[in-house]
Amino acid sequence: QKEVEQDPGPLSVPEGAIVSLNCTYSNSAFQYFMWYRQYSRKGPELLMYTYSSGNKEDGRFTAQVDKSSKYISLFIRDSQPSDSATYLCAMSATGANSKLTFGKGITLSVRP
Amino acid sequence: NAGVMQNPRHLVRRRGQEARLRCSPMKGHSHVYWYRQLPEEGLKFMVYLQKENIIDESGMPKERFSAEFPKEGPSILRIQQVVRGDSAAYFCASSPPYLETQYFGPGTRLLVL
Numbered sequence: 001q002k003e004v005e006q007d008p009g010p011l012s013v014p015e016g017a018i019v020s021l022n023c024t025y026s027n028s029a030f031q032y033f034m035w036y037r038q039y040s041r042k043g044p045e046l047l048m049y050t051y052s053s054g055n056k057e058d059g060r061f062t063a064q065v066d067k068s069s070k071y072i073s074l075f076i077r078d079s080q081p082s083d084s085a086t087y088l089c090a091m092s093a094t095g096a097n098s099k100l101t102f103g104k105g106i107t108l109s110v111r112p
Numbered sequence: 113n114a115g116v117m118q119n120p121r122h123l124v125r126r127r128g129q130e131a132r133l134r135c136s137p138m139k140g141h142s143h144v145y146w147y148r149q150l151p152e153e154g155l156k157f158m159v160y161l162q163k164e165n166i167i168d169e170s171g172m173p174k175e176r177f178s179a180e181f182p183k184e185g186p187s188i189l190r191i192q193q194v195v196r197g198d199s200a201a202y203f204c205a206s207s208p209p210y211l212e213t214q215y216f217g218p219g220t221r222l223l224v225l
Contacts, residue, residue: 006154032212034213041221042219043116043217043218043219044216046213046214046215046216049212049213088154088155090155097143097167097207097209098160098168099145099157099168099170099171100145100147100155100157102147103154104152104153104154
């Protein structure tokens with residue numbers, strides 16, 4: 001079993017839709033959770049960062065962490081064509097200055 | 113403030129040659145991480161370095177791969193005697209001390225012929 005599993009996709013939605021992206025994990029030591037966005041042929045860009053369980057909102061993006069279920073989500077409201085990219089979940093156990101474990105990523109396409 | 117810089121952006125090598133990938137962290141960042149992204153795979157951790165020290169190399173292949181982050185200059189990921197399976201995108205990330213967030217560079221895409 002992989003440490004981090006992410007829905008394989010790809011995912012295609014119409015502009016304005018609400019998008020839900022999810023990851024599950026098996027390592028209960030993970031406490032720090034991140035979502036990265038990666039455009040084609042570019043490096044990953046940090047979108048959201050969350051510590052432990054709970055919700056965090058930033059503009060159209062909301063990150064949720066449920067440690068009891070080992071499940072994290074990223075919601076995108078009012079999706080735009082510019083949101084078309086690959087979304088990667090990442091997590092670490094010890095926080096600062098430690099390696100990140102990534103999901104495989106899901107490619108999202110938002111149709112105008 | 114310049115971001116993480118990597119060079120070259122693209123590198124072509126023939127089997128058996130050496131590949132050297134360079135990473136300059138963001139200003140003020142003293143921690144560097146290398147990750148590899150194979151086709152259809154997620155990012156995989158390779159090594160974590162601070163200046164002049166390797167902190168965690170648990171993701172590095174045991175042979176042919178090495179990394180350094182000298183006191184002066186960029187971090188170097190070195191792959192000796194490359195094979196076709198080394199073809200991938202190699203990303204460097206950096207972070208300041210005591211912060212969890214890592215900032216990634218644009219990557220070096222290595223193609224082994």
